[in-house]
Amino acid sequence: MMCEPYRIEGRGLPERVTVYEVGPRDxxxxxxxxxxxxxxxxxxxxxxxxxxxxxxxxSFVHPRWVPQLAxxxxxxxxxxRVPGVxxxxxxxxxRGLDRALEHGVEEIAIFASATETFANRNLNRTxxxxxxxxxxxxxxxxxxxxxxxxxxxxxxxxxWEGPTPLAQVVSVGRGLLDLGCYELSLGDTIxxxxxxxxxxxxxxxxxxxxxxxxxxxxxxQALSNTLTALREGVTVVDASTGGIGGCxxxxxxxxxxxxxxxxxxxxxxxxxxxxDLPSLVETSTWLAERLGRPSPSRxxxxxxxxxxxxx
Amino acid sequence: MMCEPYRIEGRGLPERVTVYEVGPRDxxxxxxxxxxxxxxxxxxxxxxxxxxxxxxxxSFVHPRWVPQLAxxxxxxxxxxRVPGVxxxxxxxxxRGLDRALEHGVEEIAIFASATETFANRNLNRTxxxxxxxxxxxxxxxxxxxxxxxxxxxxxxxxxWEGPTPLAQVVSVGRGLLDLGCYELSLGDTIxxxxxxxxxxxxxxxxxxxxxxxxxxxxxxQALSNTLTALREGVTVVDASTGGIGGCxxxxxxxxxxxxxxxxxxxxxxxxxxxxDLPSLVETSTWLAERLGRPSPSRxxxxxxxxxxxxx
Numbered sequence: 001m002m003c004e005p006y007r008i009e010g011r012g013l014p015e016r017v018t019v020y021e022v023g024p025r026d027x028x029x030x031x032x033x034x035x036x037x038x039x040x041x042x043x044x045x046x047x048x049x050x051x052x053x054x055x056x057x058x059s060f061v062h063p064r065w066v067p068q069l070a071x072x073x074x075x076x077x078x079x080x081r082v083p084g085v086x087x088x089x090x091x092x093x094x095r096g097l098d099r100a101l102e103h104g105v106e107e108i109a110i111f112a113s114a115t116e117t118f119a120n121r122n123l124n125r126t127x128x129x130x131x132x133x134x135x136x137x138x139x140x141x142x143x144x145x146x147x148x149x150x151x152x153x154x155x156x157x158x159x160w161e162g163p164t165p166l167a168q169v170v171s172v173g174r175g176l177l178d179l180g181c182y183e184l185s186l187g188d189t190i191x192x193x194x195x196x197x198x199x200x201x202x203x204x205x206x207x208x209x210x211x212x213x214x215x216x217x218x219x220x221q222a223l224s225n226t227l228t229a230l231r232e233g234v235t236v237v238d239a240s241t242g243g244i245g246g247c248x249x250x251x252x253x254x255x256x257x258x259x260x261x262x263x264x265x266x267x268x269x270x271x272x273x274x275x276d277l278p279s280l281v282e283t284s285t286w287l288a289e290r291l292g293r294p295s296p297s298r299x300x301x302x303x304x305x306x307x308x309x310x311x
Numbered sequence: 312m313m314c315e316p317y318r319i320e321g322r323g324l325p326e327r328v329t330v331y332e333v334g335p336r337d338x339x340x341x342x343x344x345x346x347x348x349x350x351x352x353x354x355x356x357x358x359x360x361x362x363x364x365x366x367x368x369x370s371f372v373h374p375r376w377v378p379q380l381a382x383x384x385x386x387x388x389x390x391x392r393v394p395g396v397x398x399x400x401x402x403x404x405x406r407g408l409d410r411a412l413e414h415g416v417e418e419i420a421i422f423a424s425a426t427e428t429f430a431n432r433n434l435n436r437t438x439x440x441x442x443x444x445x446x447x448x449x450x451x452x453x454x455x456x457x458x459x460x461x462x463x464x465x466x467x468x469x470x471w472e473g474p475t476p477l478a479q480v481v482s483v484g485r486g487l488l489d490l491g492c493y494e495l496s497l498g499d500t501i502x503x504x505x506x507x508x509x510x511x512x513x514x515x516x517x518x519x520x521x522x523x524x525x526x527x528x529x530x531x532q533a534l535s536n537t538l539t540a541l542r543e544g545v546t547v548v549d550a551s552t553g554g555i556g557g558c559x560x561x562x563x564x565x566x567x568x569x570x571x572x573x574x575x576x577x578x579x580x581x582x583x584x585x586x587d588l589p590s591l592v593e594t595s596t597w598l599a600e601r602l603g604r605p606s607p608s609r610x611x612x613x614x615x616x617x618x619x620x621x622x
Binding site for chain 2: 002003004005006007008156157162163191192193194195196197199200217218219220221223224226227228258260261264265267268269270297298299302
């Protein structure tokens with residue numbers, strides 16, 4: 001049972017929010033189970049049928065680093081693209097861009113770091129030299145008519161350096177926008193941020209323009225942080241259907257903000273998403289059986305039928 | 312790693328929040344496992360040691376209805392009361408009040424319904440006639456120098472009638488305040504509410520004065536709803552250490568807002584609570600082993616050592 005919508009009066013909540021679905025990429029990339037390609041293709045098709053208009057489908061990262069997404073080419077060949085739906089693909093470098101172009105991808109995402117240590121560990125670059133790596137990727141993508149989105153990871157803190165200075169996040173983000181990216185997805189990769197920090201970061205950028213938010217629910221803060229971002233004017237929110245993407249070694253640990261929990265809040269606030277919640281819950285229940293673990297989404301737990309999971 | 316606090320600028324966040332801890336009563340009442348009385352006494356002692364200044368300890372409901380709390384008398388005899396800490400007890404009727412008085416209880420809570428059907432099912436009263444039941448309990452409690460808190464349950468919706476009209480909640484709440492209760496705890500017993508609904512309900516009361524909030528995380532909304540209540544001026548929040556109190560038959564289902572997840576947000580917002588988060592996490596990890604299931608709190612999952620739970 002869902003109540004009729006109530007807006008928060010006199011505040012800046014948008015009429016409509018775009019949910020940028022990251023389950024097939026950021027979710028499945030961080031699950032222990034390697035999912036068969038036909039299951040992935042069905043997952044993407046179900047997400048489009050549930051109303052998603054942007055589905056980050058896979059990544060052209062080297063299979064050595066992310067074996068879960070080694071089937072990126074085959075998956076793109078299998079996905080039947082629905083008109084009006086965007087299927088962006090994460091691209092780490094020029095070789096990845098070549099493969100994206102070969103598969104007729106129309107939008108890519110690049111993955112930058114807001115901290116020195118993570119730039120070094122994840123990209124083998126310094127905070128500054130990561131731009132030299134992204135520049136030719138973005139330039140060639142734009143030259144081929146693609147749109148480019150930029151993730152900024154570790155925007156709130158990282159496990160080595162502690163809290164990330166706001167000015168440092170803004171500097172990295174502005175650099176990426178200057179390269180020609182159409183949007184920044186500000187990521188709380190380790191989930192430590194809280195609402196005042198979110199508002200401060202958006203303020204440090206001078207406002208919500210061209211900003212999306214990407215929260216992980218490691219400390220239970222993802223939805224509160226999202227609400228705060230919406231009240232600061234953000235209209236694009238990353239989420240993963242079923243909340244998949246937790247650390248594969250901790251059964252109950254959680255990953256991305258669950259799309260269903262976000263949609264429950266948005267619809268309750270009278271914010272349009274174009275998404276059909278029962279279809280999403282059904283999809284997450286179906287996927288949980290294939291992943292062999294229950295969905296961490298509270299809404300899926302409440303509304304879904306218990307998956308046939310053996311542990 | 313926790314970031315330095317950031318407040319939300321220019322808004323009505325309080326400097327300090329009182330966390331009204333309901334774990335020993337509302338939490339354990341809804342767990343499948345019946346916890347030995349010495350474990351409960353240690354749980355209460357640990358909560359006080361972690362900084363809690365109000366701990367709802369048990370209920371004098373008839374053991375036929377809540378066998379989990381049949382040891383209320385023995386527990387109260389065992390709890391060593393720390394000066395400055397309040398230990399309220401839920402009291403359903405005059406017989407319960409007699410027992411509370413026998414045990415030197417200084418504060419009680421009564422449990423009312425905002426909907427007709429739940430008043431009928433839970434109290435065997437109509438929405439209107441529940442006041443006749445509470446009136447002598449509150450009058451005698453006040454006459455004996457006790458403080459009385461009132462829960463209003465099903466404030467957002469119930470499973471039978473759907474959404475609860477705001478005016479109906481206000482009418483029930485005002486009636487309880489008129490009896491002499493010092494505070495109303497507005498409960499979303501089935502967890503369906505969303506932030507705009509929370510703001511609207513507080514507005515319908517004319518503001519946050521004498522209001523506390525009590526959210527269940529069934530649909531993942533508890534913390535966002537709490538944040539909204541805080542921004543509307545509420546300064547008392549009910550929560551359960553470890554987030555215990557889920558439906559005992561669904562392993563992963565969740566109950567009350569977890570104190571740890573709330574405290575992570577509050578401390579991140581620079582709001583004082585007087586609570587020590589590591590002590591709370593340690594207590595929840597300890598309790599999870601005794602309950603035989605992992606804590607649903609995200610913070611406990613992230614920071615606690617994995618409990619030795621057999622499934």
